Structures are given as C-alpha cells and as structure tokens.
Amino acid sequence: MIIPDKKPAMLFKPPILIPYDVCCSSSSCSPSSLLSSSSASSSPSSTSPTTAAAAAAAAAATLKGSDKVLIYIPVPPPSPPCQQQLSPSQSMEIVWHGEFERLFSQYTPNQWFLMPTPTPPGDRWRVFKDSAKVRFSCQECGHGWTSMKGRVIFWFNLNYTTNSGWVMFKLYGQQCQKCKNGKYEHAMWYPEEVVKVVGNVYNRVGQIFYGFVRPPLRIDRRQGKPRNQHNTELCQACKDGLCKEEWSFS
Numbered sequence: 001m002i003i004p005d006k007k008p009a010m011l012f013k014p015p016i017l018i019p020y021d022v023c024c025s026s027s028s029c030s031p032s033s034l035l036s037s038s039s040a041s042s043s044p045s046s047t048s049p050t051t052a053a054a055a056a057a058a059a060a061a062t063l064k065g066s067d068k069v070l071i072y073i074p075v076p077p078p079s080p081p082c083q084q085q086l087s088p089s090q091s092m093e094i095v096w097h098g099e100f101e102r103l104f105s106q107y108t109p110n111q112w113f114l115m116p117t118p119t120p121p122g123d124r125w126r127v128f129k130d131s132a133k134v135r136f137s138c139q140e141c142g143h144g145w146t147s148m149k150g151r152v153i154f155w156f157n158l159n160y161t162t163n164s165g166w167v168m169f170k171l172y173g174q175q176c177q178k179c180k181n182g183k184y185e186h187a188m189w190y191p192e193e194v195v196k197v198v199g200n201v202y203n204r205v206g207q208i209f210y211g212f213v214r215p216p217l218r219i220d221r222r223q224g225k226p227r228n229q230h231n232t233e234l235c236q237a238c239k240d241g242l243c244k245e246e247w248s249f250s
Contacts, residue, residue, distance in 0.1 A: 095194050100167070103202040107210065110158060112165040117155070121168050125155040127250045128204045129242060132193035133222040136185045138176035147174060148221060149230050150187050151237035154201045158209050165209070167201060172242070175234035184236045190222050204249055 097114060104112035120127075134150030137143070151172040158165040173184030196218045203215030232238040 092189060092191075092194070095189075095191050096198070099195050099198045103198060104165075104167075104205075107165070107205070110163045110165050110209075112167060112205075114167050114169070117168040117170055119170075120153075121155050121157075121166075125157045125168070126204070126208055128154040128156070128201050129249075130154070130197040130200050131221070132189065132197055134187040134189050134193065136174055136176075136187060138179055138185055140179045140181060140183075141176065143176050143178045145177070145228070147187075147230065149235065149237070149243060150189070150193070151242055152197055153242065154197075154204075156201065156205055156208075158205075165205070167205070169201075172235070172237040172240075174231075174236060177228070177231060177234060180234070193222060196220070 100112075100114045104114075130152050131148075132150040132152070133146065133148050135144065135146045153170045153172075155168040156166065171187050171189070173186055175182065175184055200217055203212060203217070206212035207215050230243075232243065235243060237243045
C-alpha cells in the first residue's frame with residue numbers, strides 16, 4: 001500500500017481496519033457487530049476462506065453508499081517454534097527451571113518455586129553451597145576461560161501455612177584476568193552441572209522437610225583441565241569467603 005505525502009481532505013469517516021485472521025476466528029466478530037449495522041446478513045464465525053469471502057461480500061453490499069469502509073487486512077501466521085532462536089541465557093534458564101520442576105513437583109501437596117537473588121533472603125533460611133565446572137566469557141575483550149570452582153548458593157524454606165516452598169539461589173562470577181576491569185562476568189553453566197546441583201539441593205530439601213535419610217551428594221564434575229590456577233583475587237565467591245569449602249550445608 002502506497003501512502004501519499006499529502007493526505008486528501010477527509011469527506012467521510014476513516015476506514016475500520018480488521019485483521020483477517022482475528023475477524024474470522026471470532027464468532028462475535030461480524031460486519032454487523034463491528035459497524036453497528038443491523039442489516040448485515042452473515043457473520044464470519046469460522047476460518048474457512050469461503051465463509052470469510054462470503055462475509056466480506058455481504059459486508060461490502062451492506063456498506064454500499066454508507067460513510068464507512070470495511071477493510072480486511074491479511075495477517076501472516078506466526079513463525080513456527082523451531083525457527084525461534086533462543087539466547088544462551090534463555091536456554092540455560094529453561095534448563096534450570098525445567099530440572100527444578102521435574103524434581104520438586106514430586107513434593108506434593110507442597111508447591112516449590114525457584115528464584116535468583118542477589119542477596120541472602122534471611123537468617124531463618126537453610127543454606128546449601130555447591131560447586132561445578134563452569135565457563136566464562138569477557139564481555140569487554142572476548143577472552144574466555146573455564147573454572148572448576150563455579151559456585152552456587154541455595155537458600156530454601158517451606159511455609160506450611162501456604163504449602164509453598166522457595167529455593168533462592170545466587171550464581172557467583174569471576175573477573176577477566178586480561179581486562180581486570182572490576183566487573184564480574186556471569187558464569188555459563190553446563191547442562192549436566194545444572195542437573196547435578198539441582199539434584200543435590202533437592203535431596204537437601206528432602207532431608208530437612210520430607211524425612212530423607214542420608215540422601216546422596218554428587219561431587220563429580222565435568223572433566224577438564226583449566227590452563228591457569230584459580231585466582232582468588234578475581235573470584236567473587238572468594239571475596240565473600242565462600243571458596244574455602246567445596247560443599248556446605250546448614
């Protein structure tokens with residue numbers, strides 16, 4: 001559609017624009033209801049092209065000589081899910097919440113929720129610290145490195161009154177050894193490491209609230225040999241005094 005630079009003088013009311021698929025998918029969406037005209041004889045209540053064409057013809061006949069114009073605008077279908085690209089952060093979020101839901105949904109009738117937090121939620125929460133192999137990538141210079149000392153802290157609590165439980169967590173970062181700009185880069189977690197730590201906190205929750213007796217604790221990690229030694233000066237967990245122990249539970 002070509003829009004002229006100068007609009008002509010409006011001799012009648014602007015046209016009413018109706019998306020083709022929206023109009024045809026609603027049983028209450030008809031020319032008569034949209035234009036407050038009682039003389040429209042048909043209503044496009046299905047997605048059939050034949051029905052839609054008949055409704056459009058009826059609407060055109062109804063509106064002939066009036067001051068309103070009905071325009072059907074074709075709307076392209078949405079892209080199929082397989083063509084939608086997810087960012088690495090979105091993909092990893094799906095892994096975290098997917099594994100959490102798979103395990104914690106077994107704790108019926110209680111409902112558990114997973115949420116990141118920058119600070120500890122309070123003193124009454126149970127605490128579990130876990131470790132994993134993670135990878136970092138500097139947003140400034142593009143330098144990448146792996147670490148066997150990826151740290152995550154979980155805080156969890158169960159409210160018996162509402163039958164709802166919360167697991168809060170924080171993923172600790174590291175600074176780039178080349179830039180040393182004071183910014184902590186976010187850790188990129190391998191899916192198998194996510195499965196491991198979520199399983200571990202699931203067992204700790206079961207031990208406290210559901211009577212698990214000595215549940216297992218996975219301490220294995222993805223294989224790897226980092227080129228450099230762990231730099232405590234660039235580690236956020238070390239700065240907070242959380243790197244001395246690989247695992248802790250309180």
